[in-house]
Amino acid sequence: MRFTGMRTAKAGAAALVAVPLALGGMASQSRAQDASPSPSGTFGPGCAGISQKASTAKDKVTEAAAAYPQLSQLVSAAVRARLSGTLDEKSPITVFAPDDQAFQKVTASQLTSLLQNQGQLKKVLTYHVVDQQITPNELSHGSFTTVEGGKLTTSGSGTDFKVNGKANIVCGNIKAANATIYVIDSVLQPPSS
Template sequence: MSSHRIRTSAAAIAAVVALPLSLGAFAPQASADTPSPFGTGCSSLPNSGKGSTTEMSKERVATAAANNPKLTKLALALKDAGLTTKLNDAKHITVFAPTNAAFDKVSKMQLAGLLKDKAQLKKVLTYHVVDKAITPSELPNGSFKTLEGSTLKTSGSGESFKVNDSAKIVCGDIKTANATVYLVDEVLMPPS
């Protein structure tokens, strides 16, 4: 009888040891659960401190833009349009955020006119915002209604995506405390 107990105990111990080991092979890895930004422009973001993706994830979207050296012109435009609080209070939104370089592509005369006309500035900026979290898997053939009321379209594959067939997403899937951010290389203009 004692040899039967020993065999039963040995089998039970082997099962207890084998189960966690076999489950470990199927357990998700921490890095697979944590989305990371994609795109060639991500390398130009700060690695740590203000403006880094780690710090942006702790801040509301308009605050994160103000603290990111690539988005200071957007942050100022949001402030001028009176949208900072609205975007910071929103939940689960997506912002196609024009970089400073995108604002530099707009002619000085057009930009000055836009900054003087608060209603038009607000219209342009809300055209960059979608009232839902957009994942990279939705970008290949995406069509999204913006807060401005018009639709913007996304296309592409892998890590190469465009908005409205012209603006490139240079760094995408950046998380903030209340939004997903895709940095774009052009200021998007709503349809007339």
């Protein structure tokens, strides 16, 4: 009986340690509000509302994104554009990941047209990916070349950042095995060629 109680206590202690780890450092979010975010923790006003099915630090980016129900439309679009394998093979990368609410801002006709044109869908999605790891410290005045080939910019300070002057980073610095993910509230459009 004593052995079982000790095993239960150890399991309980392990669970207490695992919960903050599984939340990707969301516990540090309240401290991050006062100071510049650290590359080791998540930040942003939407982190508390972003739920995940499991810890994503050891998962490739597509599987990591699929763990977040709020990124289901992005994951579906990446699968439709046949980008999953491509993104999972790149390392390290940064993904500015539009959440499901971002896709709701796109008109139904625009979204239908985009989803039916694999080439254009791939172009739009790869515009959200930078072929390097971007830390929170690089976001205040950043200019980055995307996998699509266009440039995107980041600006802001503390825990308040924008991409291309319009998309807010609602939760940033989420770790995957080969990527850093910044969840944004708008779908970015690549510059016209």
